[in-house]
Amino acid sequence: MLSRLGAVEPDPDDEHGVGVIPRKAHLLEKAHDVLVEALATVDKI
Template sequence: MSTPTPKPGQHLPGPPQHVDPDRIHAEVDELLAGLDAIDHDGHQAIPRQAHILERAHDVLVQALATVDKI
């Protein structure tokens, strides 16, 4: 008797979702466009850039997790 091999992402909660690559691209592009709007001379520039990059990273990680579940 063999044990079935789990599929990638099967361990993640919730039902599989649809991934729209165009939406992912648009969302990440919009976030990255915000990097240009930051005043690079201010002392808050690096934390703001880091926050934007972290949000873009989260969008990509969520997309990958969703693809793993499909």
């Protein structure tokens, strides 16, 4: 999941590239959720 962060490209009309921030934030949130779930599973073992 985190390896996809570098592949997020700004839209051609996005002069400063700020449009990638919400997309990267979404990927980071998903990665966080996966990590939290994995850690919760390990704690149950």
